[in-house]
Amino acid sequence: MNEVNHRHGTVLWGANNIFALGLLSGEDPRETWECRLKGKRLKVDDDPYNPLSPGDRVMVDRHGTILERLPRANAFHRWNIKRNNLQTLAANLDQVVIMGSVGTPPFRPRFLDRALICAEYDSVTPIIAINKTDLGVTDEVLERLAVYHGLGIPVLLFSVETGEGMPELLSLLSNRVTGIVGQSGVGKSSLLQSIFPEVVIKIGEVSEKYQRGRHTTTLARMYLHWSGDGTPDLKIIDTPGVRELGMNFITPADLSFYFKDFDPYRSQCAFSSCTHDHEPGCAVTQAFEDDLIHPDRYESYLRILQELTLAKQRKYE
Numbered sequence: 001m002n003e004v005n006h007r008h009g010t011v012l013w014g015a016n017n018i019f020a021l022g023l024l025s026g027e028d029p030r031e032t033w034e035c036r037l038k039g040k041r042l043k044v045d046d047d048p049y050n051p052l053s054p055g056d057r058v059m060v061d062r063h064g065t066i067l068e069r070l071p072r073a074n075a076f077h078r079w080n081i082k083r084n085n086l087q088t089l090a091a092n093l094d095q096v097v098i099m100g101s102v103g104t105p106p107f108r109p110r111f112l113d114r115a116l117i118c119a120e121y122d123s124v125t126p127i128i129a130i131n132k133t134d135l136g137v138t139d140e141v142l143e144r145l146a147v148y149h150g151l152g153i154p155v156l157l158f159s160v161e162t163g164e165g166m167p168e169l170l171s172l173l174s175n176r177v178t179g180i181v182g183q184s185g186v187g188k189s190s191l192l193q194s195i196f197p198e199v200v201i202k203i204g205e206v207s208e209k210y211q212r213g214r215h216t217t218t219l220a221r222m223y224l225h226w227s228g229d230g231t232p233d234l235k236i237i238d239t240p241g242v243r244e245l246g247m248n249f250i251t252p253a254d255l256s257f258y259f260k261d262f263d264p265y266r267s268q269c270a271f272s273s274c275t276h277d278h279e280p281g282c283a284v285t286q287a288f289e290d291d292l293i294h295p296d297r298y299e300s301y302l303r304i305l306q307e308l309t310l311a312k313q314r315k316y317e
């Protein structure tokens with residue numbers, strides 16, 4: 001391969017066969033370039049619908065044809081219900097911010113627990129960030145969030161509206177590649193707009209438009225923030241807002257291993273095949289009854305377990 005005629009770049013966003021690349025090797029760090037995949041395929045064809053995601057590093061020729069995807073350090077996925085498969089949302093992440101809110105919409109541990117499972121599955125470090133503190137944070141919410149703090153996960157409270165907690169959030173994001181996931185309405189667009197005031201954030205509209213299309217329920221996008229010396233000091237990949245995260249990539253038997261707070265009890269159940277649901281002698285159920293496992297977490301577990309068990313039954317029907 002003639003290196004002189006090739007450049008490296010990072011996928012900022014893209015759909016179907018057109019990808020915007022940034023962080024290109026060359027003179028101008030802020031240059032972006034619209035490139036194409038030759039024949040819509042890559043040698044590493046692990047996801048034919050979605051061969052490239054924001055954060056992917058690629059090699060491109062001088063005509064703007066993407067030749068190769070460089071090896072991924074990791075990738076963040078979600079379950080695509082329509083395709084019945086995992087879908088890559090972002091690649092090469094240092095961390096993922098799981099965004100929630102208080103007030104509107106109210107704090108919802110179910111989504112959080114599901115997003116934490118995705119992060120654990122993909123070995124991406126999670127951070128929990130709860131927006132809209134200006135609407136008031138009740139002791140009840142603080143008590144529910146303490147569970148995650150206890151699991152060793154950073155928990156931040158902030159408000160895009162008042163700026164409270166924003167310096168702490170930005171310092172956690174600085175000089176890292178961060179994915180953001182959150183349910184619709186938690187203020188993802190507002191957060192991005194406050195960090196990237198020069199960009200007109202139209203994520204809601206764009207993904208809405210594309211969701212009607214066949215291929216692109218996938219429109220994630222990387223935003224770059226440039227420091228004074230011309231280097232990017234923030235790299236944030238926004239992912240499309242979702243209502244619910246499907247968990248079909250794990251089996252019912254594996255589910256409890258994603259609940260680290262069950263670790264001290266799991267091995268003490270009377271049956272080695274215990275699903276920690278209804279079985280006699282279940283140490284996990286006992287721990288929940290003894291207030292050693294938070295009710296939110298046990299409820300999340302039971303709901304996902306039921307969903308996965310039903311999906312498995314349907315598969316064999």
Ligand SMILES: Nc1nc2c(ncn2[C@@H]2O[C@H](COP(=O)(O)OP(=O)(O)OP(=O)(O)O)[C@@H](O)[C@H]2O)c(=O)[nH]1
Pocket residue numbers: 131132133134135158159160161162182183184185186187188189190191203204240241
């Ligand atoms: N009170 C309050 N409202 C906020 C805050 N941040 C965002 N909002 C409001 O929350 C609503 C939803 O914000 P968006 O930024 O559109 O939320 P989103 O998560 O991008 O939602 P989708 O576009 O549907 O994915 C808007 O009315 C915002 O003005 C905040 O810190 N405090």
Ligand SMILES: [Zn+2]
Pocket residue numbers: 266269270274275276277279281282283284285
């Ligand atoms: Zn059990």
